[in-house]
Structures are given as structure tokens and as C-alpha cells.
Amino acid sequence: MGTQTVFFREALNQAMVEEMERDPNVFLIGEEVGRYNGAYKVSLGMLDRFGPKRVVDSPISENGFTGLAVGAAMTGLRPIVEYMSFNFSLVAIDQIVSNAAKTLYMSGGQFSIPMVMRGPGGPAAQVAAQHSNVMDSIFAYFPGLKVVLPSTAYDAKGLLKSAIRDNNPVVFIENEMLYGLKQEIPEEEYTLPLGVGEVQVTGRDVTIVAYSRMAHMVRQMVPEFEKEGISMELVDPRTIKPLDIELIARSVAKTHRVVIVEEGHRFCGVGAGIADEIYARCFDDLDAPIARVTHTENPLPYAKGIEAASLPSPAAVMRAAKAALYRL
Amino acid sequence: MALLLTMPSLSPTMETGVITAWRKQVGDRIEVGEVLAEIETDKAVMDYEVVDEGYVREFLVETGQEIAVGTPICILSATAEEDIAALRAQARSAAVRPAATAAAPAPQPQAAAPAPQPAAPDPRPAASPALQPVATPLAAAQAVAAQAVAAPMQAPPPLAPPPAPGSAGRPSGNGAGRVRISPFARKLAEQQGLDWQALQGTGPAGRIVARDVEAAITGGAAMTLTGPPPAPAARPTAQALPGFAPAAQPAAPAQSAAPARPAPTAGGAGYEDLPLSMMRKAIARKMAESKQTVPHFQTTRKVRMEKLLELRASLKAQFPDVRISLNDLLVKACAVALRRHPVINSQFLGDRIRRFAGADIAVAVNTDDGLITPVLRNVEAKGLQQIAAESRALADKARERKLVPEDYQGGTFTISNMGMFGIYEFNAIINTPQACILAVAGVVREPVVEGERIVIGQTMHLTLSSDHRAVDGVAAAEFLATLCGIIENPLSLLL
Numbered sequence A: 001m002g003t004q005t006v007f008f009r010e011a012l013n014q015a016m017v018e019e020m021e022r023d024p025n026v027f028l029i030g031e032e033v034g035r036y037n038g039a040y041k042v043s044l045g046m047l048d049r050f051g052p053k054r055v056v057d058s059p060i061s062e063n064g065f066t067g068l069a070v071g072a073a074m075t076g077l078r079p080i081v082e083y084m085s086f087n088f089s090l091v092a093i094d095q096i097v098s099n100a101a102k103t104l105y106m107s108g109g110q111f112s113i114p115m116v117m118r119g120p121g122g123p124a125a126q127v128a129a130q131h132s133n134v135m136d137s138i139f140a141y142f143p144g145l146k147v148v149l150p151s152t153a154y155d156a157k158g159l160l161k162s163a164i165r166d167n168n169p170v171v172f173i174e175n176e177m178l179y180g181l182k183q184e185i186p187e188e189e190y191t192l193p194l195g196v197g198e199v200q201v202t203g204r205d206v207t208i209v210a211y212s213r214m215a216h217m218v219r220q221m222v223p224e225f226e227k228e229g230i231s232m233e234l235v236d237p238r239t240i241k242p243l244d245i246e247l248i249a250r251s252v253a254k255t256h257r258v259v260i261v262e263e264g265h266r267f268c269g270v271g272a273g274i275a276d277e278i279y280a281r282c283f284d285d286l287d288a289p290i291a292r293v294t295h296t297e298n299p300l301p302y303a304k305g306i307e308a309a310s311l312p313s314p315a316a317v318m319r320a321a322k323a324a325l326y327r328l
Numbered sequence B: 001m002a003l004l005l006t007m008p009s010l011s012p013t014m015e016t017g018v019i020t021a022w023r024k025q026v027g028d029r030i031e032v033g034e035v036l037a038e039i040e041t042d043k044a045v046m047d048y049e050v051v052d053e054g055y056v057r058e059f060l061v062e063t064g065q066e067i068a069v070g071t072p073i074c075i076l077s078a079t080a081e082e083d084i085a086a087l088r089a090q091a092r093s094a095a096v097r098p099a100a101t102a103a104a105p106a107p108q109p110q111a112a113a114p115a116p117q118p119a120a121p122d123p124r125p126a127a128s129p130a131l132q133p134v135a136t137p138l139a140a141a142q143a144v145a146a147q148a149v150a151a152p153m154q155a156p157p158p159l160a161p162p163p164a165p166g167s168a169g170r171p172s173g174n175g176a177g178r179v180r181i182s183p184f185a186r187k188l189a190e191q192q193g194l195d196w197q198a199l200q201g202t203g204p205a206g207r208i209v210a211r212d213v214e215a216a217i218t219g220g221a222a223m224t225l226t227g228p229p230p231a232p233a234a235r236p237t238a239q240a241l242p243g244f245a246p247a248a249q250p251a252a253p254a255q256s257a258a259p260a261r262p263a264p265t266a267g268g269a270g271y272e273d274l275p276l277s278m279m280r281k282a283i284a285r286k287m288a289e290s291k292q293t294v295p296h297f298q299t300t301r302k303v304r305m306e307k308l309l310e311l312r313a314s315l316k317a318q319f320p321d322v323r324i325s326l327n328d329l330l331v332k333a334c335a336v337a338l339r340r341h342p343v344i345n346s347q348f349l350g351d352r353i354r355r356f357a358g359a360d361i362a363v364a365v366n367t368d369d370g371l372i373t374p375v376l377r378n379v380e381a382k383g384l385q386q387i388a389a390e391s392r393a394l395a396d397k398a399r400e401r402k403l404v405p406e407d408y409q410g411g412t413f414t415i416s417n418m419g420m421f422g423i424y425e426f427n428a429i430i431n432t433p434q435a436c437i438l439a440v441a442g443v444v445r446e447p448v449v450e451g452e453r454i455v456i457g458q459t460m461h462l463t464l465s466s467d468h469r470a471v472d473g474v475a476a477a478e479f480l481a482t483l484c485g486i487i488e489n490p491l492s493l494l495l
Helices: A008-022 A046-050 A062-074 A086-100 A136-141 A153-165 A212-219 A222-228 A245-255 A270-285 A304-310 A314-324 B085-095 B129-148 B183-191 B210-219 B278-293 B306-318 B326-340 B384-399 B473-488 B490-494
Strands: A003-007 A026-030 A055-057 A078-082 A116-121 A146-148 A170-175 A182-186 A198-201 A206-210 A232-236 A239-241 A258-265 A291-295 B003-006 B016-022 B035-040 B045-049 B054-059 B066-068 B072-077 B296-304 B346-348 B353-355 B361-363 B413-417 B436-440 B444-450 B453-467
Touching: A003 A008, A008 A026, A008 A046, A008 A153, A008 A182, A026 A046, A026 A062, A046 A055, A062 A078, A062 A086, A086 A116, A116 A153, A136 A146, A136 A170, A136 A239, A136 A258, A136 A270, A146 A153, A153 A170, A153 A182, A170 A212, A198 A212, A198 A245, A206 A212, A206 A245, A206 A314, A212 A232, A212 A258, A212 A314, A222 A314, A232 A245, A245 A270, A258 A270, A258 A314, A270 A291, A270 B183, A291 A314, B003 B085, B016 B278, B035 B072, B072 B085, B183 B210, B296 B473, B306 B326, B306 B453, B306 B473, B306 B490, B326 B361, B326 B384, B326 B413, B326 B436, B326 B473, B326 B490, B361 B384, B436 B473, B453 B473, B473 B490
Parallel strands: A026 A055, A026 A078, A078 A116, A116 A170, A146 A170, A206 A232, A206 A258, A258 A291, B361 B413, B413 B436
Antiparallel strands: A003 A182, A146 A239, A198 A232, B003 B072, B016 B035, B016 B066, B035 B045, B054 B072, B296 B453, B346 B353, B436 B453, B444 B453
16 A cells, blocks of 8 residues: 655545546536646646546636536536635526525436535635635535535545545535645545544543644644543544544543534634534433634634734634533 | 511521521511521421511511521511612522531631632633733624524523532422432432432532532431332332421321322332421431430439339329429439449540539420430439429420521430330430430339348339449449439439
8 A cells, every 4th residue: 555645635626536437427517627737736737637528617707617517517517616716606606506506406306516626715814804614514504415524634535535526516615724734645546435523632621623724733632642641532524424423422422522613703613513413312421511722703804913803713613622521 | 777687596506497487577677686487497396586686578488498607588677668689699699509508517618719600611712811901892783783683592590509518408498308419320319219309409509419418428428228129111200299297397198198009119128208307407417426426325224213203292282283294303313323423424525524513404205306405404403393384385396397596506414214105224425415315214113132031122124324434333333223223212313
């Protein structure tokens, strides 16, 4: 088994390339995915490899090309839609919610929509309020969509391949801040199932549920937790819909304390839904109310200091973990 | 000028109290010396007379709720219309740390520190130091966001801080008898057969959390085995049983409790959990403390009772209105014996022993709620008639729960008489800080050796429990010898 060291963005590129080699029905469409090789170079080299019929540069028209992809999927193709930023998917929200998510149901099971909508999402560095939306919970809210948010290059590749092969519309949100992460991954082909989470750090005192960049942030906190004498267990669900609640519940049954970390807002956030599932399954296992660390209730400011103050920080995670352990 | 009334300390040992009834209503005028409420302390139900006049504006706690001394209970104002918003806010902030302010008499370092901002988990990173220099723009951004959508957007309110370690009162804001416990701590306690109602929580607002249960299991403190854990299907809890009054009312005897729901468990005994009355809590705390910290030893003597019984019979015949009981005679006999043996009439106070000149004799009285020990003062200076009258009055007050602290505080020696229950001999637990307690058993007819003959005699066992830190065995024996001498020759009472 050989290994290779790749950037997160390269892992995504490999996933798309492998799947397009494997299945001629798969194609990529989006703004600047072809000749510019992608705004974030995720589609680097793909136009040269697959030609303009399978790597399609679209006009600036998210509503148009998302609708096009839904139609293509209905006819049996497997489109990958790249949003230059997930903030722009809002322009196409009706296609995503009313068409992609509902067609299988409304056609009585006749038309499945095997498409992937992917691209960078979440707050980046000082891109201001309109380009820093966290929309995980919006997509996770609607039945009919799967929602995937990987936190490592290894997960990103394996999950994107599964997303492309899945017969349902999959929203695949890549955190822009993770694109530059390097990781050793297998050279051989592999896939990871959607809806299966992973215990990334094993511990016994407190379960931290985090995904995407937040899982990455919490992984970096392992030495800090060791210094505090707290044995932390990090569960990354990787897919927030369907959610691997069984994995989370097993961890909670062991630790009895939970902190949920997300970059999105508190009210109606993904963590609210996860907390509800935990309360329903694990009430008698909890020794403390579930603690949540979230984006503050404000549009994300441009200014660096208050941008940082608005987002979950390692200090806030540690504070929440101590609160859950009654150690504040 | 409005003012905040707090839970008063109505006895030196009172740490928490329960308002059993308000005697005034909101809007009523109250004058100095009028009764605002009836408060159940660890010893009795007492009238709370106010020392301020004004209009009753708002009750801050509910009846039946156990609250720490010092917790705001009521707002009074000089005029009926006065604005009390500020006081209400003050009461609310005071209410989050009732246990800390009502902490044990010896102030602890933690309790002495000025109350900080509630050290609650603020889920928003906004509280991080990085925010400080730029607080205004962020606050503005949040304010703008909040204009569109109001209430649910706020972060959850901070939790009350945990009570200071070692403080006694447990605030129970959710109503009477409610003990806060985390779901997992509760499961853990029930798996271990531990009575968690008796535990002291260290979580926010006194919540019992897993570590408290674990400490109780490993430390054995406050541990009560309630039998094997019941099957999950039928697990009766205090809350689940109908008809259980909160702690404010005397716990009903088990057999007359609401349709008992015995847990039909395979191999396990059914049980029910009864809430503790204030008195039961006080007895539990005091008895455990005495038995665990005082080195008890017992000395027993059998005493002939014929002459004392004769004396009582002739008193009864000649003064039928006086009604002197055998116990009254024993009280008097003890007072005389104590005067001759002051070492028995003492208290061990850690760095010194206090000996009392007068005999203030506490007499254990059984009530529906439990045992209480009203005190007969200066018995050595009182005649039998006065002793009998006072003793009867105190016992009646005790049974009606009308004792005031002056009735039961202090005391230099205690008598516990179980003669009327057919007890042959028993040991009593010392009523601290007193050094000795006398356990009086029943009078029995039995064979006794008299010279070279066996005759039928009337005898009684007296067992003196003594605190060995203050009293040695010989002193106890000498006291008992004197006491028995008086009982066997009661004319010496006249000396």
C-alpha cells in the first residue's frame, strides 16, 4: 500500500478525476472550473484531461446551471456543480430545495437526482458578512438532501467519491480554510460511506462533536486538553445528514458530557439538531447540559479582531468543556 | 423607601427554612411586630414578626420551598405605589447565591470573597479578552442583528454558580422538595442503591452531578442503601408517588401514605422514598455527628424502685391535683446528683471543658415528626410541682410543634426515658455538646437477691452515656451511684 502526501484541494481533485474516469456520465460544471482551473484550483488540469464537454465553464448564473444540472441528472447524467463559493448557492436555492431535493419524491420515485453540489463554504479570512455565511443547517433542514462536511483530505476524497456515486442530491461543503491542509493518504483507490462518522480522538471525560474546520481546530487542541488533565473524545460525524447519531450516542454513554462545536449560528444551528438527537437517546447518560460553541448572533464582521471574536475559538471550546465537567 | 426582607435566622442552628404560610397578602399593610409568615425551622414552626412597617409588595419565594437563611423572601415598600424594580433585580441577583451567603458559621475563604459575576459558561466567544478593545462594533453588530429577530437569539442565561463547598443549604428554586440532579448522576445513584436525596450537590445551583455520587460511593458519606436496584420498568421515585407532601408537612407514616406502589421487582424488595422533614434532617445531622465524633462510653446500673414508687403514690394520694410523674421525680433526682458531680454536668468544647453550676435538664419528647429535647431550666432550684407543670407544658408544646428556640436551646444534661415502652435497657446517643445523657428504662418486677433471700423486687436500669473527652469511667460510676442512692432513698431529695 503506497501513500502520497496531498493538499485537501488535491484530494478533491483526485476524487473527481477518478470518478470521471470511472463513469462517463459524470461531468463538472461551474464558474471558472475549466480554463481558469477553478477559483481555488480544485479542478486543476481537468479541462485538459476531460475536454470542454465534461468540464463546463458556466456563465455567472448559479440558478441557471444548477437547474441545468438537475435536468441533466433526471436524464441519467451525474453532474458535479461547483459553486465558486457556497454563498452564491443562495442564488440557486429554489433549484436546490424545490427541484433537486423534491423531484424523487414528487415523481413517485421515477426520477432520482444523482448530483453533487460542492464548493468552498464557511467563514474564510476577512471576506466580510456576505461571503462568510455558514449554511450547513439550511441544507440539512430539507429532506431529500445529503450534507457532507469533511475535515481532512483523506475524508474529503473518500466522501466525495461516495457522493458522486450516490443517487441522491448531495451538498458537499468544503471549508476554504482547509484547502491548504496537507495529509498522507493512500495511493490506492478508496471510498468512505456517507452517514458514517469517526472517533478521531479517543477519550473518556467529555465528547466533543465537531465537523469541518471545527473538527480540525479541536484536533489541534489535544495537547491543551492533556495539560488540563481532561480526556477528550472528538467525534467527527463527517456527514451531518444523515447523521451518525449511533456513534455519538456510544461516545456520550461513555463520557456523559458533550460539547458541540460549529461555525454556524446557535439558534436553529446544526448543533441544535444534534443536541436534540442526543437528548432523545442519551438523557439518562448526561451528567451536564449539552454545551454548544457557535458563531455569535451577528453577521460576521470584516475587521479581524471582531471577526475572530465572533467565531468559535479554542478558548471557548475549552471553557465549554470545563463547564460540562463542572470545572469552571 | 422599599426594602428587601430575607429569610431570618430564627435559631442558632438554622441554616435553611421553609415558609409554611404567608399571613399577609400582596398589597396588605404590615406594622412593626405583625406576623408576616410562618416559618418552619429545623426545630419548630415559628411566627416571623417583622421589624419594619410598610406595604407587602411581592413575595419572592413560594411556600413549601426550602431556602437558605439570607435569601430574599419579600419586598416591602413605604407606599403602596412605590417603584420596586431595582429591589426586584437586587433580589434576583442575590438569589443566585443563597447557599454561599448562608454558609456554615465559620466563614470559609471562598465564601468571604466578593461575589463574582456568575462564573457561567458563556457559550459565546464574545467574552474572550480579544473582544475587549473592539467591544463596541461587535455589540453594535449584534444589536443590529437582534433588531430583526429578538428573543430566541440570545445566548442562554448563565447558570447559577455552585454553592460554596461545605455550605449547607441547597437552593431549590423549582419548588418544594425538588432536588436537582443530573440524569446520569441519578442513574448512577440508583444503580448503586444510593439515596441521592441526601447528597449535597456541587454543580450549578447545588445540582448533584456524577462526581458527587461517585464521592458518596467511594467515601461512604451520606450513603443509605435502599436495597437492590429495582427493575427499570417500575421504579418509584418521590416525585412519581402521588400524595407525598413536600418537606413542609410532616411525612405521613408509611402505612397511611397514598396507595403505596411497591415495586414489583424480581428478587428485590419494594420501597418508597419519603422526603425529609426539617426536623428529620436536623436529627439525622446531629445524631450522626454525635455518634461519629464523640467517643461514647456507657455505664449501666440497676436501681431498686420501691421507695420512689411509694413516694409518688403518697404524693398522688395527698396532692391529687399536682400530678407528679415518675419522670419528674427522676429529673429532680438527677438535678441533685448533678450538683454533687459537676463533672457530669459539663461540655467538652475542644480546648476546654465547661462545667455548669445549675442543672438545665433536657427531656427527650417523642413527636410525630421525631425527637425533640425541650429544656427544664435551673431544676436544682425548683420544686417538684413546678418541675411537673413545666415539663408537661413543654411536652405539649413540642407535640403541637409550638416550641420556640428558648424552649429547646442549651441544656446541660439530657434524660431519655423509654420506660413506658417496655424497654429493659438501652443506650442513648449524647446530645452534643452536653457530656452525658441518661437512658431510663422501664420498671420491672423481677427476682432480686436481698441478703440471703430471693425476693420479688421492682427494678429499673439506668444507662449513662458519657463523652470520654470530658468524663472518665469512675466519674460516671460515682454519679450513677449517687443517683441510685437518691432514688433508693428519696428522702434525700429533701436535703
